[in-house]
Amino acid sequence: MPASDLKHDPKLDPATGEYRVIAPGQTFLSVTEKITRIVLTPLTPLGWFAIFGVGGALATILMVALTWLFLAGVGIWGITQPVAWGFAIINFVWWIGIGHAGTLISAILLLFKQSWRNSINRFAEAMTIFAVVCAGLFPLIHVGRPWLAYWMLPYPSTMNVWPQFRSPLMWDVFAVSTYAIISMVFWYIGMVPDFGTMRDRAESKFAKYAYGLCSLGWRGSTRHWARYETASLLLAGLATPLVLSVHTVISFDFAVAVLPGWHTTIFPPYFVAGAIYSGFAMVLTLAIPLRKFYHLEGLVTERHIDNMGKVMLATGFIVAYGYGMEVFMAWYSASHWEAFMMWNRMFGPMGWAYWVLVTCNLAIPLTTLWSRKLRTSIPFMFFISIVVNIGMWFERFVIVVTSLYRDFLPSSWGTYRATKWDYMTYVGTLGLFTALFLLFVRFLPMIPISEIRTMLSGTRITPKKITEAAD
Amino acid sequence: MPPREGTYGLLAEFDTPGDLVRAARQARQDGWRRMDCYTPYPVEEAAEAIGFHRNKVPLITLVGGLMGLVAMFLLETWVSVWAYPLNIAGRPTYSWPAFIVPAYEWTILFAGLSAAFGMLALNGLPALYHPLFNAPNFRDGATTDKFFLCLEALDPKFNLIETKKYLESFQPISVVEVEY
Numbered sequence: 001m002p003a004s005d006l007k008h009d010p011k012l013d014p015a016t017g018e019y020r021v022i023a024p025g026q027t028f029l030s031v032t033e034k035i036t037r038i039v040l041t042p043l044t045p046l047g048w049f050a051i052f053g054v055g056g057a058l059a060t061i062l063m064v065a066l067t068w069l070f071l072a073g074v075g076i077w078g079i080t081q082p083v084a085w086g087f088a089i090i091n092f093v094w095w096i097g098i099g100h101a102g103t104l105i106s107a108i109l110l111l112f113k114q115s116w117r118n119s120i121n122r123f124a125e126a127m128t129i130f131a132v133v134c135a136g137l138f139p140l141i142h143v144g145r146p147w148l149a150y151w152m153l154p155y156p157s158t159m160n161v162w163p164q165f166r167s168p169l170m171w172d173v174f175a176v177s178t179y180a181i182i183s184m185v186f187w188y189i190g191m192v193p194d195f196g197t198m199r200d201r202a203e204s205k206f207a208k209y210a211y212g213l214c215s216l217g218w219r220g221s222t223r224h225w226a227r228y229e230t231a232s233l234l235l236a237g238l239a240t241p242l243v244l245s246v247h248t249v250i251s252f253d254f255a256v257a258v259l260p261g262w263h264t265t266i267f268p269p270y271f272v273a274g275a276i277y278s279g280f281a282m283v284l285t286l287a288i289p290l291r292k293f294y295h296l297e298g299l300v301t302e303r304h305i306d307n308m309g310k311v312m313l314a315t316g317f318i319v320a321y322g323y324g325m326e327v328f329m330a331w332y333s334a335s336h337w338e339a340f341m342m343w344n345r346m347f348g349p350m351g352w353a354y355w356v357l358v359t360c361n362l363a364i365p366l367t368t369l370w371s372r373k374l375r376t377s378i379p380f381m382f383f384i385s386i387v388v389n390i391g392m393w394f395e396r397f398v399i400v401v402t403s404l405y406r407d408f409l410p411s412s413w414g415t416y417r418a419t420k421w422d423y424m425t426y427v428g429t430l431g432l433f434t435a436l437f438l439l440f441v442r443f444l445p446m447i448p449i450s451e452i453r454t455m456l457s458g459t460r461i462t463p464k465k466i467t468e469a470a471d
Numbered sequence: 472m473p474p475r476e477g478t479y480g481l482l483a484e485f486d487t488p489g490d491l492v493r494a495a496r497q498a499r500q501d502g503w504r505r506m507d508c509y510t511p512y513p514v515e516e517a518a519e520a521i522g523f524h525r526n527k528v529p530l531i532t533l534v535g536g537l538m539g540l541v542a543m544f545l546l547e548t549w550v551s552v553w554a555y556p557l558n559i560a561g562r563p564t565y566s567w568p569a570f571i572v573p574a575y576e577w578t579i580l581f582a583g584l585s586a587a588f589g590m591l592a593l594n595g596l597p598a599l600y601h602p603l604f605n606a607p608n609f610r611d612g613a614t615t616d617k618f619f620l621c622l623e624a625l626d627p628k629f630n631l632i633e634t635k636k637y638l639e640s641f642q643p644i645s646v647v648e649v650e651y
Contacts, residue, residue, distance in 0.1 A: 028616030
């Protein structure tokens with residue numbers, strides 16, 4: 001685009017030439033109105049019911065699949081020897097990876113003072129929590145007897161049996177449960193001032209009571225705000241090492257095993273980068289329809305889409321480095337088993353999955369995301385987000401299945417074929433996620449109002465005014 | 472606590488954060504101490520103007536985090552060495568490197584919960600009733616787009632008529648009396 005065109009685009013900030021974070025002309029009242037009206041209106045859009053119906057129907061399929069699973073056992077799934085970890089673990093890693101982008105946006109970008117994140121951080125955090133709900137389900141149902149899952153917790157039982165703390169699976173229990181709790185606390189604390197706004201703007205008595213209770217009596221006192229800001233920063237500072245540790249611990253589940261394809265030191269950074277890559281793809285998948293549907297183009301602007309594209313480009317290259325290192329180490333280790341695993345992964349009976357992953361994670365996004373024109377093209381970014389979501393699912397499929405099904409002894413080789421119950425459970429969690437997310441959009445403020453206010457021009461305090469008073 | 476009666480304070484409403492900070496700074500200079508600002512988003516300058524610089528949230532977070540760290544590490548050591556010693560591939564029962572990961576997670580868990588609940592406790596929340604909600608204009612503006620300064624009746628300088636005149640000298644939109 002020539003420079004003269006850029007100057008006349010109202011979406012661009014003339015000072016920097018960048019897309020504006022928030023469209024011009026917004027006031028405290030207009031953003032408050034815009035965001036609260038979505039929730040406080042008594043009219044629910046028909047489209048909401050339609051999508052909620054689809055999500056609910058899929059969630060019902062999940063219930064059916066789980067009921068049969070609890071009655072019949074994990075034998076209804078495709079898992080067998082040697083592939084004892086199938087869809088359950090693939091989906092667990094995929095979902096929890098998706099959640100990581102929410103924490104990255106809410107915590108890491110806050111610490112880096114990336115204020116553009118304000119518009120998208122609330123629903124990215126909601127995405128984290130619902131993704132963790134879906135993720136947490138899988139290890140629980142995978143243990144076979146989920147009603148005994150509490151045995152993983154260290155508690156003084158009459159059997160005098162305690163957990164074994166040297167196992168990464170045990171570490172997972174603490175990492176994922178901490179992640180779920182801290183994400184929820186961070187999310188809720190972030191919403192408290194907005195609940196205050198909702199309480200004061202609600203018309204119906206019930207809404208006033210409900211939001212009033214949730215707001216804990218928030219009144220915007222300056223002393224409260226000061227402590228609140230400190231607590232938010234501290235929570236962000238705590239969530240940052242937490243999010244890095246969660247996927248690291250998950251990668252340990254694989255990396256401590258002696259299996260070729262799992263036993264690598266590159267796994268922790270490569271898993272974390274992949275998590276952020278797929279998570280940003282999911283944020284885009286959610287943000288693009290939401291901004292269109294609820295007319296939030298003024299608050300979630302091209303700048304957000306553009307920046308998320310940049311983050312995906314960066315993390316995509318870390319993921320590409322991870323893939324490259326795996327291939328390199330297969331050769332450099334001079335291990336016969338490693339080399340065979342890599343050959344089998346690429347050209348074996350399930351080699352197609354590897355090439356799907358290379359196409360979706362590397363070939364399509366990493367060649368096109370360089371272009372700013374494409375990064376700000378809304379349909380293209382939606383397409384890319386879906387492609388990367390598919391690619392990252394296949395990455396986990398490749399890691400779990402193609403490492404397991406042909407390991408050391410050819411006599412113990414097998415294959416893996418997911419059953420209809422596997423697919424029903426997976427599709428069901430997609431429905432559960434959709435349904436939970438739609439409930440969030442309908443009943444909670446999906447954009448942090450108080451944080452958006454801090455970005456408006458009305459917040460400017462001219463130093464002159466203050467010194468005048470001091471004289 | 473016996474139910475309080477009478478005046479809680481005088482509430483001045485401003486249109487911009489600049490006006491509020493100017494008034495708050497002047498009031499502080501004139502010797503007012505029992506006062507607070509109410510804003511729809513955090514205004515750091517207002518906190519400085521009323522002389523609120525430090526808070527105890529970081530200390531509470533640190534103590535909470537250390538408690539989580541120590542609690543989990545001791546639990547793991549006690550379980551693995553005394554309560555239920557297991558021979559896992561010949562490793563020592565006190566295999567502390569493996570204990571780091573859960574201890575690390577609990578450090579973050581306890582620190583995070585301490586930060587969140589410590590902040591709420593220091594703020595005196597949840598407090599579903601507050602006299603300020605009685606002010607007719609407070610709920611319309613304090614959480615949307617108006618900026619308030621409240622001089623409280625507990626301040627020794629407080630005098631209903633004099634203070635009202637004093638606040639009006641800052642040219643607010645309105646000054647209202649807030650009752651308990």
